[in-house]
Amino acid sequence: MNFLSLAKGFVGKEVEVLTPNDLVAGTLLSVGDTTLVLKVPPIIYGPQTDTALIPLQAVEFIRVVAL
Numbered sequence: 001m002n003f004l005s006l007a008k009g010f011v012g013k014e015v016e017v018l019t020p021n022d023l024v025a026g027t028l029l030s031v032g033d034t035t036l037v038l039k040v041p042p043i044i045y046g047p048q049t050d051t052a053l054i055p056l057q058a059v060e061f062i063r064v065v066a067l
Contacts, residue, residue, distance in 0.1 A: 007031045007062060014065040019058040025065070026052060036062075 008031045016025045017036060026040035029051065036054045 003056075004031060004033070007036065010062070010064055016063045016065055017054055018060045018063075019054060020060065024052050024054060028062075 007028070011028050011030060013028055014026070015028045015038070016023055017038065024038060024040060026038035029037040029039050031037075034056055036056065036059065038052045038054065039050055040052045042050055
C-alpha cells in the first residue's frame with residue numbers, strides 16, 4: 001500500500017495536514033496524483049473559497065482527527 005491509496009481511504013474524514021510552514025485542518029475532499037483537496041473553514045482576510053489545495057510534495061504528515 002502506498003501513500004496515495006492510504007490517503008484515499010480517509011476521504012470524507014476530518015484531518016490535519018502538516019506542511020513545512022503551516023498546519024491545515026479540515027475535511028479531506030479528494031486525493032489526486034499531485035494534490036490534496038481539503039474543505040476548510042473560511043479565513044477572515046483570506047481567499048473567498050472554502051477549499052485548500054495542498055501539493056503532495058509539501059505534505060509532511062496527515063493526522064486523522066475523527067474516524
